[in-house]
Amino acid sequence: MNSEKHDNLISVHIDGEEVRVPPGTNMIEAARSIGTEIPHYCYHPKLSVVGNCRMCLVEMGMPGRDRETGEPMLDEKGQPKILWMPKPAVACATGAAPGMHIRTDSALVRSCREGVMEFLLVNHPLDCPICDQAGECHLQEFATDYGRGYSRFVEEKNVKPKRTRLGPRVMLDDERCILCSRCIRFCKEIADDDVLGFIDRGSYSTLTCFPGKELANNYSLNTVDICPVGALTSTDFRFRMRPWFLKQSPSICIESSVGVNTVVWSREGTIYRITPRRNDAVNDTWMSDSGRTLYKGVDSGDRMNVYTLEGRPADAGAVLEECVALLRGGSVAVVGSGRSSVEEQWMLKRTVEALGDEIPVYLVGRTEPGDGLLISNDRNPNVRGALLTGLMDTLPAATLDDLGARIEAGEIDTILSFGEDLCAAGLARGQLKKVRVIYAGTHHNDCSQRSRVEIPLLTVFERSGSFVNQQFRLQRFSRAIPGPEGVYSDLAFLALLHARLTGLRPMRPEPAEIWKHLSREIAALRGIEYDRISDTGVVIDGSKFAHLPFCEGKSLHYEPTAATAVS
């Protein structure tokens, strides 16, 4: 008992196994910590508990005490006697208590689950062949475990509307809904847009929007993710692909500096959807709808996928030679990107060092008002990476006015833009005419049209690397799909360029290889191995940059520092 007080954990017995959990943990989480799953529909770790699906019923007992003496009751073997409650308890709404015993797989528990399943399936349509949730449906999973396999229901099933539009991105199939109310609680508690509710009674209960409202907030697709059945579907992913064909790659959303953890679902080089990945320190289990659409740029018509010299397609080797000639043939300015990974920014810095000492380096700031939840004010995912690698020592300005002034003054002959549209960043067309532009980017734009050399780059889905988010949390993303044919990765092109400029052998363009240098050279990154960065990321000491006026405001799991609050 002393140790319990010491580390503030309480001890419960689940199926005879002793587990130590923090006080306040409910039975589902306690069982999860030893790998025992208690089936549930309505419970979600990040939402309030309602206990309305009744699927998580378990048996619960406490060690008995003699009423007269207060002494613990012992059985014939001398063990504490457990007084089991005559009726089951809901595991989601029952907190673990010291000494509590839980049975998750007894005959009573199984018969409870079978009973609940039978009632849930009474009105559930046999839609699995056309249902998008099939394959990742909790009702399907628990029906195989606890379903009868045949129906005793001889009455006619309820018929409800199949295609109800709840909002621009969410469709509702009323028949499939099992009334768990997760979506309602999400809208109320997380998205702060309380538009959903149940109407009518009994088996006629229906999920609906309040009259005159629709589920249109920028987090509406999270309701689709947390729907345990196929009732809520995304209009974007609806009927496009069965989930069992899709490969899941862990990635990071580049929408803003929050660094939302995501899973990219792809098949044979085509991305079908992006869903959030749980990270309790960053995004919990949520992500924005706008972040989910970012994969559409991969196959868009304006994608750059060939190397060009003065507008004509060219060999990558010739382009590299031309880059070297241009960079050596006059004074150079370099524009890096806050969307490049830490490895690419470091490689760009090395390239700049190879060019000379007084090379001006810029980054383009993207400041837009965030939503205080999972979109921050800084729409660059990796500005802090540029600070850590030493590519930049100040925060980027939104426009390249300083570079424009230098061009006007005739100080610059060549601009290497690695991933930034210079026209969008505030340089006038006339200014670009005065210089020779090497443009590396993913898509065609005004800047690519005015550039002498075009270098196609890969999108975040086509490369691996790491970003540093607003909490100075280093997070890895990995390649989901291959890039366009014949295109070097960003890192590989920079490594080749660096090697060509220095005459050294090219570095192997793998993040793990780059990290060997990074962890040696940069004090804040010392000791970090790329392959050992955990799935939830590593927090880096960013106190060196605490004086900088970062533009982020408060968001989920992030409080701006004092220096920021002033600005």
Next chain:
Amino acid sequence: MATKVVERKPLNLAERSYLPQIVGGLKITFRNMWKPPVTLEYPEQRPNIPDRYRGVPTLVKDPNGREKCVACQLCEFVCPPRAIRIDPGEIPEDSEHAHVEKAPREFKIDMLRCIYCGLCEEVCPEEAIFLQDTFSVNGLSRAELVFNKKKLYQLGGTLPDSHYKWDKKRDAAEKGGDEH
């Protein structure tokens, strides 16, 4: 190894004249001349294909002309040589079959890959794909032998239905609906 020499016996007169063999051969010829033929004049004559023969996989429609496939992609999943490729799509809301919601936009079977195992037919929850009696497939190019949805329905035609599952569903919706 030592070589063993086998002595060949000299042919006798009957054998040297070939006549007994010719007569014996003619006997067989004449006996079979009056028997019914055991071979077919393929391709003019075609064999009777037994029920449950596993020929070319085809897509079928129900007697009301509704395409039965709902693009669940289970056949694509189960296909051992990965010959099947489905592009699922949504049935537009103004369609007669809008209540089915989902149908293949394109359905391709690569007949050069198909091994006629019949797993697609076995796994289909909608009884939409059948290995029917077509057994001879040929073409002049590889592309020609990737059968598309149109060709598969052409080969499959219409089969009787014992469930009319989706019609029942529509009737239930029309009868009761969410009335209460």
